[in-house]
Amino acid sequence: MIDFKGKKGVVLGVGNSRSIAWAITESLHQCGAELALTFIEDPKGRYEKNVRSLGTQVEASIIHPCDVQDEKAIDSLMEVISQQWGKLDFLVHSLAFAKQEDLGGSFSETSRDGFLKAQEISAYSLLPLSAGAAPLMRKNGGGSIITMSYIGAMLAVPNYNAMGPAKAALESSVRYLARELGTDNIRVNAISAGPIRTLSASGVKNFSTLIQGVAEQSALKRNVTQAEVGATAAFLCSDAASAITGQTIYVDCGFNVMGGA
Numbered sequence: 001m002i003d004f005k006g007k008k009g010v011v012l013g014v015g016n017s018r019s020i021a022w023a024i025t026e027s028l029h030q031c032g033a034e035l036a037l038t039f040i041e042d043p044k045g046r047y048e049k050n051v052r053s054l055g056t057q058v059e060a061s062i063i064h065p066c067d068v069q070d071e072k073a074i075d076s077l078m079e080v081i082s083q084q085w086g087k088l089d090f091l092v093h094s095l096a097f098a099k100q101e102d103l104g105g106s107f108s109e110t111s112r113d114g115f116l117k118a119q120e121i122s123a124y125s126l127l128p129l130s131a132g133a134a135p136l137m138r139k140n141g142g143g144s145i146i147t148m149s150y151i152g153a154m155l156a157v158p159n160y161n162a163m164g165p166a167k168a169a170l171e172s173s174v175r176y177l178a179r180e181l182g183t184d185n186i187r188v189n190a191i192s193a194g195p196i197r198t199l200s201a202s203g204v205k206n207f208s209t210l211i212q213g214v215a216e217q218s219a220l221k222r223n224v225t226q227a228e229v230g231a232t233a234a235f236l237c238s239d240a241a242s243a244i245t246g247q248t249i250y251v252d253c254g255f256n257v258m259g260g261a
């Protein structure tokens with residue numbers, strides 16, 4: 001098992017116990033990492049309640065609001081981490097957003113606002129988060145940044161629509177960030193996971209058909225689990241992945257390599 005004793009990292013994107021971010025959090029906790037979690041504020045405080053409750057299970061030492069649309073919220077998160085830990089070993093970006101109407105129907109009719117919102121939250125946010133994390137990682141001699149992508153970045157997947165270009169921008173951003181931050185021994189990678197039943201995924205029209213089709217067509221003839229993505233994330237955060245940066249690693253039971261009509 002990977003040993004994260006003394007390592008500290010922040011995971012953004014835990015919404016509930018089915019979130020991929022939660023499986024990543026559990027995996028990092030099992031390896032001994034000390035964790036910070038974030039939540040977005042909604043009128044009923046559901047996200048905060050979920051994250052505070054899940055946070056106790058992994059003894060999260062920092063739980064802080066962070067809506068990535070708000071630059072000040074990102075600054076505030078980094079300030080709290082700086083004051084409490086004075087360093088950061090890894091940052092996990094496992095969040096995305098697209099309007100429901102932009103996850104089905106005619107792609108060409110995606111609204112300007114919907115397209116830009118998907119880009120801002122799902123792709124652009126990795127930049128200010130990396131900029132905020134980098135000084136804390138530099139102090140430490142390096143670090144690891146991970147984000148979550150999907151094959152819809154490369155292929156025109158039915159109904160994925162506005163999220164496709166957002167994930168393409170995200171994967172490209174990973175390469176540019178890897179180039180920039182590599183000189184400080186900060187590695188930046190994406191995991192391209194196969195489809196998983198989560199709250200976000202349920203917003204994609206006909207997701208059940210998609211996930212069933214992927215299971216049938218993947219090399220392993222099944223879907224990936226949250227825990228398998230969590231284990232890959234822990235590997236990428238660890239020193240075992242010390243020469244891996246700028247990559248999009250497919251964790252999809254081999255779906256992406258299969259040919260055929």
Ligand SMILES: NC(=O)c1ccc[n+]([C@@H]2O[C@H](COP(=O)([O-])OP(=O)(O)OC[C@H]3O[C@@H](n4cnc5c(N)ncnc54)[C@H](O)[C@@H]3O)[C@@H](O)[C@H]2O)c1
Pocket residue numbers: 013014015016018019020021039040047066067068069093094095096097121148149150192193194195196197198199200201
């Ligand atoms: N579920 C899948 O099939 C699948 C496959 C590949 C990649 N992914 C990616 O995995 C990541 C996690 O998604 P998930 O499937 O676990 O769904 P999820 O709904 O559990 O997580 C999405 C998270 O994004 C957060 N979020 C939304 N807007 C935000 C904002 N403005 N600021 C901060 N956080 C915000 C939500 O709070 C939520 O916790 C996403 O990037 C998603 O695109 C999912």
